[in-house]
Each structure stands twice: as C-alpha cells, then as structure tokens.
Amino acid sequence: MYNKHLIKYIIIVSSHFFWYLVIMRSKAEIRILLKRLDGEPADALEDESLEFKPWEGDLKTLHRLLREAVVCLANARGGTVVLGVRDRVRTRREAIQGVGRYDIFGLKRAIYGGTDPHILVEIEELTEPEGTLLLVHVPRGLPPHTTSDGVAKVRIGKDCQPLTGRLMAQMLAAGGQVDPTQEIVADVGEEDLDPKEMAELRQIIRREAQSADLVRLGDRPLLEALGLITDQGVTLAGLLLLGKAEPLKQYVPQHEVTFLRYRQRTRYDQRRDLKGPLLAVLREMEQLVSINNRIRTVQEEGFGQLEFPDFTWEVAREAVLNAVTHRDYFQRQGVMVELYKDRLEITSPGGFIAGINPDNILRHPPAHRNELLARALHSVGLVNRVGLGVDRIYEELLRLGKDVPRYTADEVHVRLTMPLATNSGFAMFVAQEERRERPLELDDLLILRAFLRFSLLDRWRAAQVLQLTEEEAAERLASLRQRGYLAVRGRGRGASYELRRELADRLRGRAAVDAELPLDEEAVRLRIIALLKERGRLTNAEIRRFSGFHRLQVYRLIKGLEAEGMVRLVDKGRSAHIVLSE
Numbered sequence: 001m002y003n004k005h006l007i008k009y010i011i012i013v014s015s016h017f018f019w020y021l022v023i024m025r026s027k028a029e030i031r032i033l034l035k036r037l038d039g040e041p042a043d044a045l046e047d048e049s050l051e052f053k054p055w056e057g058d059l060k061t062l063h064r065l066l067r068e069a070v071v072c073l074a075n076a077r078g079g080t081v082v083l084g085v086r087d088r089v090r091t092r093r094e095a096i097q098g099v100g101r102y103d104i105f106g107l108k109r110a111i112y113g114g115t116d117p118h119i120l121v122e123i124e125e126l127t128e129p130e131g132t133l134l135l136v137h138v139p140r141g142l143p144p145h146t147t148s149d150g151v152a153k154v155r156i157g158k159d160c161q162p163l164t165g166r167l168m169a170q171m172l173a174a175g176g177q178v179d180p181t182q183e184i185v186a187d188v189g190e191e192d193l194d195p196k197e198m199a200e201l202r203q204i205i206r207r208e209a210q211s212a213d214l215v216r217l218g219d220r221p222l223l224e225a226l227g228l229i230t231d232q233g234v235t236l237a238g239l240l241l242l243g244k245a246e247p248l249k250q251y252v253p254q255h256e257v258t259f260l261r262y263r264q265r266t267r268y269d270q271r272r273d274l275k276g277p278l279l280a281v282l283r284e285m286e287q288l289v290s291i292n293n294r295i296r297t298v299q300e301e302g303f304g305q306l307e308f309p310d311f312t313w314e315v316a317r318e319a320v321l322n323a324v325t326h327r328d329y330f331q332r333q334g335v336m337v338e339l340y341k342d343r344l345e346i347t348s349p350g351g352f353i354a355g356i357n358p359d360n361i362l363r364h365p366p367a368h369r370n371e372l373l374a375r376a377l378h379s380v381g382l383v384n385r386v387g388l389g390v391d392r393i394y395e396e397l398l399r400l401g402k403d404v405p406r407y408t409a410d411e412v413h414v415r416l417t418m419p420l421a422t423n424s425g426f427a428m429f430v431a432q433e434e435r436r437e438r439p440l441e442l443d444d445l446l447i448l449r450a451f452l453r454f455s456l457l458d459r460w461r462a463a464q465v466l467q468l469t470e471e472e473a474a475e476r477l478a479s480l481r482q483r484g485y486l487a488v489r490g491r492g493r494g495a496s497y498e499l500r501r502e503l504a505d506r507l508r509g510r511a512a513v514d515a516e517l518p519l520d521e522e523a524v525r526l527r528i529i530a531l532l533k534e535r536g537r538l539t540n541a542e543i544r545r546f547s548g549f550h551r552l553q554v555y556r557l558i559k560g561l562e563a564e565g566m567v568r569l570v571d572k573g574r575s576a577h578i579v580l581s582e
Contacts, residue, residue, distance in 0.1 A: 025050060025080040027126050030135060034085075034128065037092035042085050046158040049079030054086045055099045066107070067114040067147045068160070070138050074119050075163060076155035078140035082126075084133040098131015107134070114148045117141065180329045181237040181373040182227070185251050188234045190220070193242040197277050201242065201380060204279070208381025226376045236329070237373040241278050248275065254349075256334030257281050257320065259288050262341070278324060282317060285337070289316045292339055298424045308400055308427050310420040311344060315396045319416055321383050322390070323348035325374045331412070340420075347415045358407040361390055362467045391442055393418070398445040401427025423452065425507055438483075443468075443476045448485065448499075452507060456489070456496040456527075458546060460535070494545020524549065524557065529566065529580070537570070537577045 033045045042052040051069050056062035066081065073079040084099040104123045112118045124135040144163055146152040152163035198219060205215045214222060223229040228238030239247060240255060248255055261270035272288060274281045295309045323335045328350025336347040354367035368374040377383040393405055393416075401422040408415045426449065433440055440448070443466055450457060450465045457465070462473035470493075477497050480486045486497045498504065504513045524547045531538055543554045558578055561567040567578045 025082075025135065025137075027124065027135070030080075030082060030126060030133075031128075034092065034096065037085075037095040039090065041089065042087045042095055043158075048155055048158060049073065049077050050158075051079065051081045051160075052085040052087060053081055053083050055084045055097055057100060063107075063110045063114060064147075064149070066136065067111055068151055068153055070111050070119055070121060070136065071115055071145045071147055071151065072153040072155050072160035073138040074115075074141040074145045075143040075153065076140070078138050079155070081136040081138065082133055083136060084131060093130060096128055096130035096133070098128075099134055102134065104134070107136075111136075116146050116148055119145060179369070179371045181235060181240065181370040183236045184230065184233040185236055185239050185247075186233070188239055188243075188247050188251060190223075190229060190234065192234065192244055192247045193223075193228075193238065194244045194277060197242040197279050200279050200283075204382065205380050209379065210381065214379065226379055227372050228376060235372060237370070237376050240373060241376065243277050245276060248277065252329070254329060254332045254334060257285065257324070257337060258334055259285065259337045259339070261292055261339045265340075268338075281324075282320070285316065285320055286313050289313050294420075296422050296424065298428060306428060306431060308422045308424065310422075311400070311402075311418060312396060315393055315418070316344070318383075318389050318393050318396075319344075319346050319418065321377065322393075323414075323416070325377060325383060326350070326353075326369050326414070328369060333413075342420055344418045344420060345415060346418075347413055349413055351411045352409050352414060358409060360467055361407055362394065395442045395445060398442070398449055399427070399430050401425075401430070404446065404449065423507075426452065429503075429507060444480060444485075447476060447480060448507070451499050451504070455508075455513075456498050458496045459493065462497075490544075490546040490548050492545040494542045494547075496546045521557065525561065528557075528561065528578075532567065532578070532580045537579050539577045 033050075036045060046052060051073065053065060053069060056065060066083070069081050073081070084097055086095050086097050089095050104125075108121055108123060111121050119138065119141055121139070122137040124137070126133040126135055143154070144152055146163075153160040154163045155161075202215055202222075206212075209215070214225060217225060220229070223238060226238075228235055228241060234243075236252065239252060243252075255275065257274045259270070259272040259274065260268040262268045270292075272284070274284050276284075289311070290313070293309050293311065295307050298306045298308065320335070320337065323346050327335060327348040331349035333349040335349070336345070338345040338347070350369060352361075353369055354364075356364045356367060374383065383389055397403075397405055397418060401424055403419040403421070403423075405419070406417045408417070430440060430445070446465055447457065447462060450462070454461065457477065459470045459474040459477065462477055463470045466473050466476060468476070474493075477486065481488055481497065485500065485503060487500050489496045489498065499507065501513070524543070527546065528538060528543060540551060540554050540558070543549070543557070544551065547554070549557070558567065558569065561578075562569060565581050568581045569576065569578055571577065
C-alpha cells in the first residue's frame, strides 16, 4: 500500500498496455490556493484538473454531484475535486464551509458503484482552521465514462460540459485521447530496430540537435533517453522512427505517407507509397521534392538574378513532420502529400484537438496528440514542440513570395494547402529589405502580403489576418507606419492604413493603384456598405474615424443613404447606429 501523503502520482494500468500518469494536487498545493480565497471566488482557482464543490447536507444530492464531477474529470485528464468549498463568496471564512459527517469508504463506494465503467478514487482529509475538506483524487480513465444514471460530462477548460454524441465518437475513435506512441508494442524488441536508421538518427542529432549530450550516449542509453525503448520493450514511437519494414507492416499498417503528383486536376502521373521508418520516409520525400520542385528566375535590377523555388525542403519537411506527429494513429488512413501545379496539399488523419482551429492556429498554445513522438523528434532537432512549426511554414512561404497557407479541418482530417504561385515583386522586396538589414518578421509579412488583396486595412481586418486582438493588430499596423511602410487615413479606432504610394506601385502595380478611387464621398459610401456587410452596424463616430469626415458630413451622408433605401437608422442619441436595409 502506498503512502498517500508522500506519493503525488498514481499510475494505473489499463488494457492494451496503456499507462496513465495522473497528476494529483498535493495538500501543500491546495493550501497555497486556499490562501487566495480572500479576494477571489473558488471558481477563479479552478482549472482543467481541479474542481471545488460545496458540501451538500442531503446525501443523495451529494453523491449525484460528486459522481458527475468525477466522471467529468475522468473523461479528460483526471484531477482533484476539493469537497467543502463554496463558490461566489469573497472571503476565505465564507468559502471554506468544511464537510459534515462523512464516511470516506462510503463515498468511495458510492462513486465506484455509481459510475460506468467504475471509477476508483482516492480520498484524503485536509484539515484547515475553518473546517475539514476532502480531496477526491480522480484517475484518468479509459473514456467514455458515465454515471449510472446515464449522465456523461467531460472537462473542457475549467467547465464540465455534456459529452455529446460527436465528442463521444471522437473519444472512441481516438481511444480516449491516449497517446498511442507511448504504448509498448507487444512482441517487438530491440532487434526489430534497423541499425542503419540508428546510424542516421545519430547523424541527425549531430547536425540538428541543440545539445551534443545525446550523441555521446551508447545505443541503448540513447534510445531510453528518447523514450523509444523502456524496460518493458519498444514503444510505438521507437518503432515508427527506427523500425524494420516487417514489424512496421505488421503492427502499424496505418503508418504510410503517400506522394501523388498531379499533371491534371483529377489524374496523377506519379505515385509513391512510403511505408518505412519515419527517417527513411523523410529521405525519400526529400528526393521527390527535389525532383518536382520548379525554380523561377527573376532578374533584379543592378543585382543579377534571384531564384524562387515552388517551395523549399525545409517547408515541406516541416509540414510532413507536423502531419505525422499530430496524426491520429487510431485511424487506419495514412498521410497524403499531393502536388498540383499550383499548390501542395498535405492531409493527415484526425481533426484538430484542444480547441485549435484554422482561425487560431498561429497563436494557440501547442497541443500534441502523440506527445512522446513529438518529444523525441524535438530532442533530435527535427521539430519544434513550442508551436513554431506552423509559424515557420507561414514565414518561409511568404518570404518566397507565396500567399499564406490555408488549413481546413473536420472531425476526421486536417488539410494544409500551400500555394505555389510566386509574386516575384513581393519576394524581391523581402529579399532587398533583408539585404538592407531591415528584416521583416512574420507579422510584418502577413500584413504587407494582405495589401496585395486589400487596398486598405483597418485594425479589425488586420486582427483577422494576424489572428490577434484588435489592440494587438493596431500595434503592428502602427509599427509598420513608423518604419515607413504604411500611411494612415482617419483617426482613432476607425483609422485605416494603406501602403505608401511608392511601395504600393511596386507591390500592387501602378495601374492598380491609379484605378483605386481616393477616399472621397463615393469611396466612403462604398466603404460604409462593405463594413455593414461585415460588421452589421456602424455609428457616426466609427465612420468619422476611418473617413476623416466631420460629424455633419457623416450625418448628411447617412441621410443620403437612408433616402436611397440602402441603410436604416436605429435608436437615437449615443446608441444611434445604422444597419443595412432589409
């Protein structure tokens, strides 16, 4: 029997040799949090693995609420329920109510018998001056769990939300979101790892890794340090990276990267199915990329020629590794790499996880479906685990004069589309700025590239481009203006930015710039209609800010649009605004 006062981790062995490491909250950690109850409600202290619950005098109600909270945590990462703390009060004395008469064994039995599959919790007592609390430690289970009444919830952020049919299907398909690359592959031993791939791994570490410590290790210590092998055997990550062909085919048939080259929209003329260890897949993919990579040569006045490829191996490698690292190994499909004349598409099985979506992928904290594989690839220097891989893809494509990459996703796949068309003017501009020691960062490139689509950018549209808040986007726009790239129109929050005329002529073309109407009354009218379609409503003040007009000019303009039946005035006084006429 373990000492519950000293051990902070519970390890539970489930079927299929999955091991779950459940991080419990110690008494010391809980005590530190309880100090914050003077001034903060209990809800503010909660997170994805910590829940505070008040003590309910009615035993039936208490058991029901406790079972639901336990199921909620078990369906996610596990965690701790602190029983005996009220929410929505502002002092520690009010918050810590303590528990009434209790029977720890009875509570454990009520939870175990009232959950399906059964959940066995550990309960600790925590004595405070205000009263005794109970710490209910919940292991991460093999989801989905429900109460015996059929209630299913899951922890998302710090809320317990209903485990809907779609979420439950995803859990079942992903084996409860377990990291399969940590699994020990039965009947696979060190002899099933390819010595040639081991030598290649050492070469990669020498060339790419930030630390030289790994390369000095012997083979077995190196494999153990990377988590590719343990005392129990070879992990799936080890087999994927270094495995021989036969065990890979037998135990991981879904491990496959298929390359297709299309010369017509619906017909491919080249296909390669890459099923070897991941390091070998990367070598073969590099050859395919080199063979099929077109290079565009541009004459630069006074500096000779510049060459811009369709893409670089660094971009392709980053994208392929992202697909392999984040794919869902519980699905039977492989990764698809499809090369068209105008784009490169990479599709991986499994949708986004942890709240990531195409609209926040640049800024969302990193999340890994296959943590051990990601950690091993990071250790040897092949990928960056802090989320910079996506940034690198965006930045490299923009520097090559390409448009921004596009992500699309549903519950079963993620697709990355990288445009191959080169805007030579933009690529030459970026190269010249670097030569002048005026390097442009990713946010600069995103904004400047957006001006090839939009003649004007306000903080709202810039925020969409950058995947940032409007305030952060406004700071980026102001920085580019201060450095001489942009000019501003209007004032305050409604200000719009445009490229300075010389830069606009260069990047957008003089004819295109000349064809754009100046911001006269007609341009403002068109701008109002466009913004109403996007935002739904505008105030007099907002129109003044982006147009530079005074209050009376805007009033007359609105009245004119209203008379034409294009807009409708809603409310009066400070809340007055216009909307599109129905």
